[in-house]
Amino acid sequence: MDTNQPIIVKRVKKIAAGRHGGAWKIAFADFAVAMMAFFLVMWLMSSATPEQKKAISGYFQDPIGFSESASPYVIDLGGTPTPAPDRTLNPELNEEITPGEQPLNALQAEQLFEQAERERLDILLVELQRKINDDFDLQPYKEQILMDISRDGLRIQIADAANRPMFDLGSARLQPYFEDILFIMADTIRDVPNKISVGGHTDAKRFASDSGFGNWELSANRANAARRALHAGGLGDDKIARVAGYASSIPYDPADPDSPSNRRIDILVLTKRALDGIEGEQGDNKGASETASAAISNAAATTPTKPMRDKLNVFEKGVLQFEDVDG
Template sequence: MADDGERPIIKKVIKKVEGGAHGGAWKVAYADFVTAMMAFFMLLWLLNVAPPETLSGLADYFKPTSAVIQGGTPGETEGGVIVRIADENTSSAGQDNDDQQGSGTEETDDAEAILEKIKEQEDIAFAQLQEKIRMAIQESAMLQELNDQVIMEITEDGMKIQLIDKDKRAMFRSGSDELYNYARAMIEQVAMTVQDVPNRITIQGHTDGGSFSAGGEYTNWELSADRANSARRVLAVTGVTDDRFSEVIGKASTEPLYPDNPSRLENRRITILVLREAPVVPPNLTLTD
């Protein structure tokens, strides 16, 4: 009966079950996040160092294509979807603009610098040309006293040589395109100098503001043009080839040397302009000292 009086012993066993919040799933999520961030920063770095051509190719790869339907019109819908007719010219032009936008400014700056350097070198050549003409006139016994009838200057258009009339020393006989001998000799000296450069030449004839009429319809316009052509013939005979002449123009009295006094003798003149040649600058041309 003693056994009947013993109480049974009961053990409570508490099993600890780990919840989801305390598992290892968060580590996987964190690793994915770190990997994604690393890939993102790698993408930013690649975009920063990639050349414009590569970026343009990537942009073209991801650019959505437009549907084209025969006989359709822009903005037409088909099955609830807006269909746009692609314009190949517009698309290609837009793509070219995008491709060139990044490097366009830099290339423009380089081209301007190259052209500026070419202009400086051309100015030096023009200055040397001026000095040769001055020396040739001073060394000639016939032309020494005509030194004040030659005006030379370097302009944006090129080197301008103006042979002007002076009192009792006109270059042409009155009312004609016949040159006096000393005027012919002066043009020949100019020709012997400019024939050494490849630049093209424009010749202009000018008269004063006085009215002129040789009868009929022959006016200052015809006279100035004939005098310019007379100067061209002297240049050609002296050695300037025909392909060098760009224009031979008669200006009459429209561009006086002295606008405030259009009747002055100095307004009657011949202008020989040695033109600047605008070279085509290749894209790979670089400046050298």
Template sequence: MADEGLRPIIVKRIKKGGGGHHGGAWKIAYADFVTAMMAFFLLMWLLGSTAKGDLQGIAEYFKTPLKVAMSGGSGSGDSSSLVQGGGKDLTRKDGQVKKGDDPEMKKTYNLQAAHLKEAQQELERAELARLRSLKTRIEEAIEARPALRQFKSQLLIDITTDGLRIQIVDEQNRPMFALARAELQPYTKDILYEIGRALNDMPNRVSLSGHTDATPYANGEKGYSNWELSADRANASRRALLAGGMDESKVLRVVGLSSAVLFDKENPLNPINRRISIIVMNRKAEESALKDGSTIEVQAASQVKPDIGSTVAKPEPVK
């Protein structure tokens, strides 16, 4: 019995061979492989079923995505957003069409046109500032010379849609021209000399027009009439401006309008209707005048609102 307590205990350990469990890493690799193969076959299917025009649009989009999205064109789709919409028709060439009863207008962004418009507006603002500066200079020159200051009431200076307009009008006892003739009075020459020097500093072209009242010229219907008289007075004013220093190339038009455009419509015989109108044209009016067969609308002085900063008073009609 004592020998049984000393019997050794034997523990057998069994070592297992290969072929055991390797984990699940192979499943992840296999899934990636299957996904890649699906993506590859999907790409091949899309390339085979997409029209040539769509392929060009897709290629252009990935080259310059922002340009295609904003300017539109082949392959850009119907949406104006940077993210293009979808569509069922894969054979179309000129973008995608949205289904619906009312056709939706396609929005386009023309950056070049926007820059041109902004530049044009800036040029117009700068030109308007120059014309206002010229208006101030002429008014100051008249105020500085006592010989011209007394004729201030006969000078109407305002800014119209065609540019800066300077009108020299008659008064009852102080006409700008000799009676029924195109001969300038000495003080009229002094005024035109001063205006000619000021206009020569501006790059703008000039239009001259002569006006008369409604008093018919003697034998005007058969011979010399108010039409010839107004044209001759406008041309005499042109010569005076040139004598004052204005460059001859600045004159674009010299016309006689007779009594067709009256200053005082209620009183056609009012001396104020006898006047010379000098327009320093803005770029828009100049381009319109240079077009073949174009006409410029001539408005009566009473129909045009003066510039807000105008300080020259309109003379009262002579009774």
């Protein structure tokens, strides 16, 4: 018994399946953070404006002094900063220009203004379309709202449908759905500086009665009713440049003068050129009236000679007429 070897029992611990160290968690966390930073940078780059991208590019090209593409103030890192370019003020356009750049002339400035105005009208058109599409109650009336950009501005036409008129028959009383459309228009148009023109149109059907009230009066009354609804929706009276009734003189469907689409209200968001034309017409009328009044006053204040008194007649409407007594 003393010669027997001792019996050694070895116990091996078996690791259960799926159990291992935790080093992978650190690596995965680093990867997740890196991916989050990557997608954040991609999102920022996609939402950055061209000016911001130019500034970022300028910084990486010259981190010490990227004054040409961004701020002229640099952080002193011990290097030699790039000097900021000399900038002067253009007194005509009230904006800074760098030396060597030619200031814009009047024609170029006008073209830039018209381009910016067109872009503003494009944005307004998209915003109006979005609001109409998002309003569930206005979905049945989308086909009656026609919008396009013309030379005079953004034109919004709201036309009758065969079974959905905007007004009561032969009157200027608005239907509730038409008021809702006008409220949306007013809430959006008031955010732009442009003035508007409101016009009323009818079809070619005549009134049965001989009271003297016809399509001209009806179209003007409906245009004014639309103006009042726009005012109730928040559009100030100072934004209204003109309200006019056109009867059936400008049909939407010339092939069918009695078509319901000819009964419509058009709202024109005026460009500056179109507004100047309207104000010019009003100014010309005012100037003509003042000229006629001045002529009458001068004629009354002047004592003409005997032959001239025989030739000169001053009429009530301010028209001076000369008669040649000798033929």
